[in-house]
Amino acid sequence: MNWYLSKIIFRIICGEGNHTPQFDEQLRLIAAHDEEEALRKAMDIGEKEQDAFYNHEQQLVQWKFVNVAELYRFSGLLDGAEMYSRIHETDDPEGYTDLVHRRADHIRASTTHKMLHLL
Numbered sequence: 001m002n003w004y005l006s007k008i009i010f011r012i013i014c015g016e017g018n019h020t021p022q023f024d025e026q027l028r029l030i031a032a033h034d035e036e037e038a039l040r041k042a043m044d045i046g047e048k049e050q051d052a053f054y055n056h057e058q059q060l061v062q063w064k065f066v067n068v069a070e071l072y073r074f075s076g077l078l079d080g081a082e083m084y085s086r087i088h089e090t091d092d093p094e095g096y097t098d099l100v101h102r103r104a105d106h107i108r109a110s111t112t113h114k115m116l117h118l119l
Contacts, residue, residue: 004030006042007070015059027084035073042068
């Protein structure tokens with residue numbers, strides 16, 4: 001059995017879609033014997049996880065599977081290996097940096113909380 005990393009893309013459409021286009025890029029681990037099986041399993045996940053629901057404003061929100069954009073086979077696990085990289089452009093670098101620091105603080109706080117429960 002081999003491990004693959006797949007990037008599954010969904011389009012998010014709210015209401016009539018009169019908003020900035022949104023896409024959700026999900027990285028998923030797939031166990032498969034070969035690349036063909038891994039691609040089939042990733043596509044099945046995308047198809048099965050499409051969704052539609054009404055938000056608090058009673059607008060239909062749709063998550064539509066677009067496709068599997070990337071598929072990589074792991075030849076082995078290596079400590080510190082890069083799994084994913086994406087360049088993020090923003091007009092508010094301070095706001096983005098602040099968001100990153102708040103997320104890191106949340107991880108540290110959650111880890112500390114989990115350690116306290118173990119003691």
